[in-house]
Amino acid sequence: MSRPALAARFAVTVGAILVLGLAGGATAGARAEPVVAVDQTEVALGEELAVRLAGWAPGTVLVELCGNGAHRGSIDCAVGTGATAAVRADGSGSVALTLSMPPSGCPCVVRVRPVLSGATVTVPVVVRGVPVQPAPPAGRVPTALAATGVRVAASGSSWASIFGGPAHRTVTVTLSNPGQAPVAEPRLRLTSGRPGRTDVIVPAPGIELLEPGQRRTFDLPVTFGAPTWGRYAVRGELLGADQPAVFYAHTYSYPWGLLVLPAFAIGLAMRRRWRRVG
Structure with missing residues (x-):
C-alpha cells in the first residue's frame, strides 16, 4: 500500500x-x-x-x-x-x-x-464496483415500482419432496406503480436458492405497461431441485424505473418421509417377529 x-x-x-x-x-x-x-x-x-x-x-x-x-x-x-x-x-x-x-x-x-x-x-x-444510480433528468417525473403482499405456498405434487425430491412452490406478489409517471417496460428478474445465495435463475413473466397507481398480482411457480432439505429463498427484482423494487420470499422443505420409512420398516419387522414368537 x-x-x-x-x-x-x-x-x-x-x-x-x-x-x-x-x-x-x-x-x-x-x-x-x-x-x-x-x-x-x-x-x-x-x-x-x-x-x-x-x-x-x-x-x-x-x-x-x-x-x-x-x-x-x-x-x-x-x-x-x-x-x-x-x-x-x-x-x-x-x-x-x-x-x-x-x-x-x-x-x-x-x-x-x-x-x-x-x-x-x-x-x-x-x-x-457498485454502479451509481443515475439521477433523473431535470424536469422529468421520476418513475417508481413497488412489490407488496409477498407470500409462498406449496404447489403441485408434494410426494417427491417428502422423500427429498424437487419441491414446488408458488410465490404470490403484487407489483405496483406508486409513482406519478407510467413505467413502460418493467422487467422482473427472479432467482432462487439458499438464503443469501439465490443464484439459480427462475423464468419470470413479462409485464405490460404499469400506469400510476396500477397494481397487478402474479403467481410465480418456483422449483427447488433435489435433494431438498432445509430453508430456501426466492429473490425478485423489479427493474425499469428510477426506483426499482426488490422482494424476498422464504420457504423450507424437509424430507420427513425418509425418517418415517425406516421407522415403519422397523415396526413391521418387529410385528412379524412377535407373530413368529407367539
Missing part, C-alpha cells in the same frame, strides 16, 4: 477513534446518540470494513451495506451478507463487515440498526 493511502487510512482511523471517544465520554445520566465509525471511507466489493460503535443500547445490532442511501430500508440493503455485532454494557461494539453487492446502486451507506427496536444510523461510504 502506498504512503498516501496509508496516511489517509490512518487519518480516518484516528478520526473514528476521536469520535468514539467523545461519544463514550457522555455522562451516564444521558446516553449519547448512537455513533457509527468506519475505518475506511472508500472500499471495494469483497473487502472488509471495520465498523465501530459507541453510545448504543446494550444488545445486538445488524450491520449492512445498502445502496440508494438506504432510503427504502431493507430492500436497498445486502441483508443476506450483513453482520451482527454485540453491544456491550458501555454502549460500544465492533464488527468486520464483508462488502457484497447491494440490491440498489450507490450512493452507498453502512446501515446499523438494533435487532429489536431503536434508532437506525447510516454512514456514507464509496464502494468501488
Whole structure:
C-alpha cells in the first residue's frame, strides 16, 4: 500500500477513534446518540470494513451495506451478507463487515440498526464496483415500482419432496406503480436458492405497461431441485424505473418421509417377529 493511502487510512482511523471517544465520554445520566465509525471511507466489493460503535443500547445490532442511501430500508440493503455485532454494557461494539453487492446502486451507506427496536444510523461510504444510480433528468417525473403482499405456498405434487425430491412452490406478489409517471417496460428478474445465495435463475413473466397507481398480482411457480432439505429463498427484482423494487420470499422443505420409512420398516419387522414368537 502506498504512503498516501496509508496516511489517509490512518487519518480516518484516528478520526473514528476521536469520535468514539467523545461519544463514550457522555455522562451516564444521558446516553449519547448512537455513533457509527468506519475505518475506511472508500472500499471495494469483497473487502472488509471495520465498523465501530459507541453510545448504543446494550444488545445486538445488524450491520449492512445498502445502496440508494438506504432510503427504502431493507430492500436497498445486502441483508443476506450483513453482520451482527454485540453491544456491550458501555454502549460500544465492533464488527468486520464483508462488502457484497447491494440490491440498489450507490450512493452507498453502512446501515446499523438494533435487532429489536431503536434508532437506525447510516454512514456514507464509496464502494468501488457498485454502479451509481443515475439521477433523473431535470424536469422529468421520476418513475417508481413497488412489490407488496409477498407470500409462498406449496404447489403441485408434494410426494417427491417428502422423500427429498424437487419441491414446488408458488410465490404470490403484487407489483405496483406508486409513482406519478407510467413505467413502460418493467422487467422482473427472479432467482432462487439458499438464503443469501439465490443464484439459480427462475423464468419470470413479462409485464405490460404499469400506469400510476396500477397494481397487478402474479403467481410465480418456483422449483427447488433435489435433494431438498432445509430453508430456501426466492429473490425478485423489479427493474425499469428510477426506483426499482426488490422482494424476498422464504420457504423450507424437509424430507420427513425418509425418517418415517425406516421407522415403519422397523415396526413391521418387529410385528412379524412377535407373530413368529407367539
